[in-house]
Amino acid sequence: MKTEALNCRCCGGVLDVKSALTVCEYCGATNFVSDTAGKYINQLNRANKLRQQKEYDNAIRIYDNILSENIPSADILWLRTLCEYGIEYVPDPISSKYFPTLHRVKDESILNYYSYLDALKLCDDEQKAILEKEAVEINRIQTEYLEIAKNEAPYDVFICYKETDEDTKTTTEDVAYCSRLYEILTKSGYKVFFARETLQNKLSVDYEPYIFAALKSSKVMAVIGSKSEYFTATWVKNEWSRFLKLMEKDQTKQIFFACDDPEELPRAFSLKQAQLLSNPNAMEVLAKNIINYLNNILKAGKNGLPDKKPVNLSSPEGMLLKATNNLNNKNYAAVYSNISDLLEIAPTMAEAYWIRLLANVRHNEDNIIYAKADLTTDENYEKAITFAGDALKEKYEKIKDQCLENINLQKEFDVQLDVAADEFRQTVLSSKTYAKKDEIIKELHSLKRDYDNAVLSKFSGSKLLQEISKKVAELDSIYRTILASLSSRCISEYRKFCADHNISNLVELDNASGKMKELRNQYIEENKTLRQKYIISEEYVDLNEEILQKKAARKRAIEKSIHEYDHIEDGTIGDKIIRAFLDD
Template sequence: MQTFEITEEITVSVFKCKMCGGTVEFEPGATVGVCDSCGTKQTLPRLDDDRRANLYDRANHFRRNNDFDKAMGIYEQILNADNADAEAYWSLVLCRYGIEYVEDPATRKRVPTVNRAQYTSIFADEDYKSALQYADSYQKEIYEQEAKAIDDIQKGILEISSKEKPFDVFICYKETDAQGRRTQDSVLANDLYHQLTQEGFKVFFSRITLEDKLGTAYEPYIFAALNSAKVMVVLGTKPEYFNAVWVKNEWSRYLSIVKQSGGKKMLIPAYRDMDPYDLPEEFSHLQAQDMSKLGFMQDLIRGIKKIVGTSNAKAVVKESVAVNTTNNSTAPLLRRAYLFLEDGNWQEADEYCERVLDLDPECAEAYVGKLMAELKVRKRDKLADCREPFESLNNYQKAIRFGDKRLIEEIEGYVRHIYERNENERLTALYDEATDIMNRASTQSAFKDAAATFRLASGFKDADELAVICDDKAALAFKEELYNSALNRMKGKTVDGYEQAIGYFKQLSGWKDSEAQIAICENEIAEIEANAKAEQEESRRRAEENRIKAEKKRKKIISISIPIVAVCVVFCIVLIVVIIPLQKLNQYIDLLNTHKSPEAAALWGEIKDSNIVQGNLHRKAKEMIDEERYDTAYLLLTEAGDEEAIEANKYDRALKFIGSGNYYNAYNLLKDLNYTDSKSKADEISGPYLQEAIKKAEEGESVFFGSYEQDNNPDNGKEKIEWIVLKKEDNSALLISKNILECLSYNTKDSTDTTWENSFLRYWLNDDFYNEVFSTNQQKMISLSDVPGQRNPKSGKSGGNDTKDHVFLLSIPEVRKYLDKYYGKSQANVCELTESAATSVTQAHYKNDDDYTWLWWTRTPGRDLSRAAFIRRTGEIDYDGAAVTHNYEGVRPAMWIDISDAEG
């Protein structure tokens, strides 16, 4: 998308690199540029309006992500509006040949790879010819160089593919999900592959066919298989799997081949566990097959034979399968085991299953029973409700090894269900989070964050489309922000402000009334400069008149002033030394009483060195105390340097505030005072103080509450803890410590796999920390809060059971919701260590001497339960997390405070 940078002299346009997505800067009108990321010299489109820029950005985004068909549709839209756009024709060529630019490890340069080989040479392509026709000399040179490289690659692909043996059937499917795990589709494709090969067909199944091609480009072999296969079976269990980029790349290419085959080739869609109406629209004219229906495999094989021809099919001897059953001696034991499972007697159930296995070591039902006991499941169908997949467990693997087909399908189905449920929950959480960000977004950074979050859920619902919409809104928001910034510069009505505004408006040429605003700014500058010149001339005239008058007056005064000089000298001495200083001292006190601090400070600078003023400070302070003007008295005593009197003054003022119910001001006076019983009185009113302090504080401001050793000097006692008010709602407020107070393990080494419910940090915060930091009166203010066990938004790992805690750590969703208010600005999460907390980090050599920012725990699990997510020093969220036994991550306690009925 075209964006703009503000410079002092020239306008520089910015375009996203079509090879790596980096930034290409160029002056308007240029047709070639160089990417500042990959260094590639490349051609540029004509971006003479926002709509064209948006279309190019979307199309190039899809093409860089290998979604060539979507990209081609948008390039066609561009050509419909301007059929002389050379770059659009060239972009169609890149899509037709599936060009992906990858980094050469040796040269670090971006080189093309061909993902959609054609029998037709690129030099004969009509769109390539059109690109050359409408290109200027600079573009034409680059097009010809790239076409030569692509043609050389394609020749190599055709040479390799010509040596490949033909295939009868091509199986098209999605191999792995977003987490890199094998999909259910892969398992179904594997079954179909073995069934078809047993029938004698030569089948292209990438998982097996390409396993000896690791380290080489797959395109020659895929191209050969696509062109030789007489049937393609596209199978899937989810709409997004059918539309996954590389899956769609294969079946869309094969559909083109089918259209040119004259009925000799066929594509067969096969689906399961989904509505057939959710199949790609391109399949609407095809007869789709439901894989869950009885007889599906026989119908499919029969159909393939009609197309391929029975001569290819070979007689295959079917291998008999031994069905696992229980015998008479083990059946009662197995029944007892399952009754124990129903009662939740896990140990007895496991023991009886072991007794069955002593008699029959290959009894699959016994291994299923042991699996249920291990997972604490009462009914077999409840295995599908387990939180995490269990295919890695030994009992599961034994059940699969010795089970019959029915049992295998059953328990494999439970695992598939768990994977699908968890993946759907993960994608739903990301989609909902992105939707929430988008709905609340109003700034460029917020919309960009929403787009990034939608892309984490790519392929789910309309996440990809919404990501593009958010990109568009981010660009629009940037222009709005730039426009408003320009208007704000104009409000100052200064030459500098108007000149800055002109610079901003020039970046928005054609946006709203930018040109009109530029004219207004230029007129205002001219008027200001004219007025300044006129005022300067008038000032010179008045100065000359005043000089002439003053000269006349001076001569007159000299003639009459000499006789009275002697008397005036004596009077002036008394006036300067005594009368004026005392008058100014009274003026100073009046300014203090009327809270005119700047004027008072200026006046004090004039009189502070006067002996007569210093000698009267105590007397004036006593007068102010008699008048109950404690603030003024305190300032006078401070200037006099009487520390004892200052302490007494603070204490008396605090007692007066307590008497009037002003606990907020009283606590602020007492908290740092060491006078008679000031400490105990401060503790007595700390509850009402905090209530009032939070009510006064805005979200993002700080309050002080509780004490903890922070300066690494135990001799001077504990320091007050500073808390940030994150959220105020109803009669409650959410606080988090401003600094990292300790560096501790999330959990002990005795048990690494854990959730917040069973963690060491939860115990420490709600026992040791809670009782050490807060007095009994302060603990009354801290709510026992419901703390949800929220899952990791990226890994999908469950956060465990909900808990009730006084003190807790924020979860990742809470960091995003409460702390990182301005989405995309991770600086809000940056946190520093206290001196005490820094000592353990320093010893571990993890802290730079000049940088006290540090990483801190959340309560959310990481990629697995042996890790916990944390916030990096930069403020970014580390979703994978660190090992829970690490003892150098920081702790930032959080808590909800009840501010409804605080008592002293």
């Protein structure tokens, strides 16, 4: 068996595989290599790199695909187990040997994990001894971590966020949001895990036990990201993906998140409701939602779940419950059907008319206070008020008043936004960067002509091509500056406007946010000609690369032909051909 390009699971070095047990010449680690591995070298190397980059779930998917297509083998099962426990091999500075460390602690010992046990069954005696020795060491570290975690006081809330931007190497704006949320929640008496605060006194200490303890004990996770890429950053995803798995086992856990654009969120959050960071007092609203949720758990009982009594689904209460569940699931047709059946046996039930009203305005009990609607225009409102008791009537009237206030606030906001948008438009149009638009278009027209001439002259203008490529890069920078200005200025002006006008009661600003997006798109549309010219310039840059590749191939062909003729001496025909080509 000869597999030459497989990488070591510890250091990533290339293995010289000659048997099922191969020792890495770089770090000394023993690697299992099955016949299956030889058929999936690229996939296994990719998965190994993902694990080393701490993208464990993505690596697991690759291993699962391989296992589903083949008879299970010990090496693939063991590599999958390493991902489940977030194993990273780190070099010892003294001995240069690699030792395991954990980034995904679990309560379940690795010695009892199913894929490890399955791997053992497929090992020969020598492989089994090596595997058991390494698993025992991982279990020892895991036990130490669990002991540390056991002594940690339980948390109420875990704040998940990106601390540093990978490109700028500066603190993200999310830190300010999280700090505000942390401040509100701690002042309200809750114990909050916020890495910047919680881990600051644990320098040079492995953070994993403390992160695990917080993930396990917290009833709520708040994930905050002002950019879509922050949600998929390695450590951020590591935290929220683990919390989602814990939610599957604990129904009292809940996840909240805040972002700029819910459409750019990972699929795992697709059914969750997001708090928009662009909304005024976003962290105050998020904190309020979290506190309400925690209070509901506290009221529910010791186990965090309400004491559920059997409900007769044929009774009015049971039929109302079915309608409410369908409303929460946005199954409006079912809501109307449920309420029609209910009103036949309970025609004076105020809650039934109220639920039908909520379905009409496409809201539920949790978010109706954010609606911008005149509820009094719906006949169901009048019937709900007519049949409601005093307490319920007061509740419905307060919600009605809030919805009307939302309409007025939105109108006021629209007027003020138009003024702010016009001021912003004038700022952009009068900027120096925007003024260069026509100059750039003119330059690109000129470049296109020069490039065409250079190509038609069959490489004779190679130096000109290099100059053109350089100029295109400069224009590219100016072009991107224009777009960046349009994008960042739109967002900053929008947020500044929200802060200046202190519109604290209006939580949903969908229409206003849409206006700003429309404004941004308008300016980008005005740059459409520039965009088209830029795309053309990119095509010519690609063409330039193709030309250079053809020249390189031509050079190799000439060199080969020269060496095939022994009678051509140095300094004669061959030398002249090469020199002429290189000067070209």
